[in-house]
């Protein structure tokens with residue numbers, strides 16, 4: 498294990514429960530000495546806990562992305578429809594482009610949400 502080059506990882510101080518990183522030799526809150534091995538183990542445990550928490554929220558994140566993406570998409574289509582006349586008559590080209598951006602952005606967000614929902 499190459500501790501010297503490993504990126505600092507966050508873990509909870511076993512003494513005061515504050516979040517500190519594994520590169521510290523002592524807790525910056527309570528000054529308790531940090532055992533590198535114990536710190537890495539604690540960091541790994543924290544990572545695992547975070548993974549579980551993230552998996553638990555993937556579905557709701559997916560739903561949120563679908564709603565937000567859907568709104569952007571529908572909003573973009575509405576703006577496009579509303580500005581279509583203006584755009585085709587020469588003015589309003591700017592909002593036409595912005596509306597397309599919203600549709601594309603919304604579609605990407607929506608499908609990201611769908612995949613998150615399926616995967617979750």
Ligand SMILES: [Zn+2]
Nearest residue numbers: 510513524527
């Ligand atoms: Zn501490």
